[in-house]
Amino acid sequence: MPNSVAIASDAVLALSGISKRFGPVIALQNIDFDLQAGEVRALLGINGAGKSTLVKILSGLYHKDGGEIRIAGARVELGSTSAARQAGIASVQQHPELVESLTGYENIYLGTEGSGGILGRLDRKALQQRALELVARFGLTVDLDQPLGQMSAVEKEAVAILQALALDEIKVLILDEPTSVLTEREKDQLFGIVAAVKARGIAVIYITHRLDEVFEVADSFTIFRGGRVITTRSVADSGLRVLEIAELMLGTDLAAVYPDRAQVAGNEVVLAMQGLTLPGAFADVALEARRGEILGIFGLLGSGLDELSKTLFGVFRPMSGTIQLNGKPVGFTSPECAIRAGIFLVPGDRKTEGLTLERDVAFNTTLARLSRVTRAAFLRFRQARQDSAALADKVELSPRNTYLPLSAFSGGNQQKVVVAKGLFAEADVYIFVEPTVGVDIGARAKIYALIRELSRRAAVIVMSSDAEEAYGLADRVMAFHQGRVSLQADAIDTTREVLLAAGLSGAAQ
Structure with missing residues (x-):
């Protein structure tokens, strides 16, 4: 394929023939992928394209069904998250599991403090010194003595990245939607952190739905569609614009x-x-x-x-x-x-302001207007289920199981539930x-169509x-x-x- 990046024998990470299926569904099919030391590779694709499955295999959360993984030339089996980290692969999730009441340095070494017992009995000065050395190694500026809850969003992201890099010999860092809650200024600071990681020779897999970021932070990009690699290209040589990349992800004209x-x-x-x-x-x-x-x-x-x-x-x-x-x-x-x-607000932070993740789809969609599914202060469960099922069909929720907790759904499908909740409110x-924050380009089209439909009977901002x-x-x-x-x-x-x-x-x- 023109402008494709050739697989190199000296890659820090090299995958060949990776496959994965879930029952009859083929999630990954014969994936070849390589990464050089110090390279930032953007991983692109709509929800269900296969990129998340690949990342979970690399993180040790899923077992591959076939193919080979090599790190720095050595063949490895990544059977667990600890095995992945020991092999040199670290991940930072979109919503890192950090403790707001602990300081930055305590979060960095949370779970890996050593053999001194619980955190309060450890040598805190030793932990602080280790953290300072880690910060200095990557040339970052962050006050690790602050409790995490007092830090800015980008400082929290820096702590999560430092936590991932705390083990020696990390060769590949995976960042999942790292700018989803950052301001423009904080985004630039995050890109500076990525550049510092890159300068240390660590390769970065950068997952984003914000396609303009590809040209700001990445050296190359790989597009997944339908469990296959569509293309891998150098950013400098691709000659593609954002809209053309989006069309490759969709496999169709973006005009729709x-x-x-x-x-x-x-x-x-x-x-x-x-x-x-x-x-x-x-x-x-x-x-x-x-x-x-x-x-x-x-x-x-x-x-x-x-x-x-x-x-x-x-x-x-x-x-x-x-x-x-x-x-x-x-x-x-x-x-x-x-x-x-x-008046109904569909908030930007769906996880903390728009949804109750531990409750199911039916609960979340009907919560906006309980009067529609209650009678004499009693909830009509059958009516709530019927209404939520109809809304799930309308927003094309996947899967259509309204009994599942929201935590079981992808970000794009969680956002569809937020929109369904608004539909149920029947507002003016x-x-x-x-x-569409954190939502892939494919799911966006459906959300946009629903917003347009709402505007025919209501005012929409x-x-x-x-x-x-x-x-x-x-x-x-x-x-x-x-x-x-x-x-x-x-x-x-x-x-x-x-x-x-x-x-x-x-x-x-």
Whole structure:
């Protein structure tokens, strides 16, 4: 294949003929893959493409059915997570299992403190010294004496990476969606950490759904589709753009991802605000959300959009300004008040704000409006099951088992349940914050179609740190910069580049 990266005999990691099946489903089929020391390889593919299965084999969580794995030329069998680490492969999951009350250095060596008994009886000075040496080795800047709960998101990510690298002779580091909760500035800091790891000769497998990151951090990328490697290419020589990479992942034209815009402009203002101000977050915000339209608002993480969404949902009380719903002044004192009035928020952090992961699909989808499945204060279980099953079909949940806990589903399918929860609420105004965070390009198309369907009967606001998403979905667009509106326009009268500039710098260019 043109521009393919050839498999080298001196690879630090070399896979040949790797296969894996689950019953009749072939998850991986004859996978060849190699990685050089100090190379950053982006691993790309929609959910179910096979990349997660491969990573779990490399992490020792799954056993391969066939093929060969070599690390630094030596054939290995990775039968457990400890075997994988001993062989030189370490992983950092999207949501690392760290302890907020412990310090950075205690988290780094959590579970590997040595033979001194429980952590409180160990030589803490020795642990601190080991941690300082580790930080110095990779040239990082992080105060490891702080409790983890007081650290920024990127500092927590740094601790998770240091924990993975704490064992000597780590040759391959796997990072799963490491920037999913980071601001733009923190993302750049994370890329600096990756560069420091790379400079030490450690190879990095970088999993991301944010395709623009491939060109910022990776040396090469491998695209999986249907359990096969579609292509492996050098970033410098591929000649591909983000949209072309997405089309290779999908195996189809990307034009179908975004639904058509509204044919007739919405003129019924459902939600309106003037001069809305929340000190430290945003100031003097004015906007209108109309039935039949999608209002797309682009702003970087930390721009104030998250606080604006929660103010509209009754989590925060604004210092000044007015909010009108269906022409009448409102002031919400809680999310419950907002839901009763007809406003529903689909939050950006689905795991902590949008879902109860230990409960099943039926519980999560009907929680938004229990009055629909209760009678005389008693829950009608059969009705709840029927309604949740219908919603699971509508959002194309996979698998369609509404009895499973949410923790058993992929990130993309968890996000579909959040959307299903919103559908069940039957609101007048829907506010989506980062509606496809951590969701692959294939699942995005379904979520976008559902959002468009909602806009036909309700007012919809989409707040996103992805300018492409905000522009591609919207009938009208706004840019948010450092807590202030920097652009308002009809989508057809502007471009995604103008929207991006207004959100990045505060001035449309």
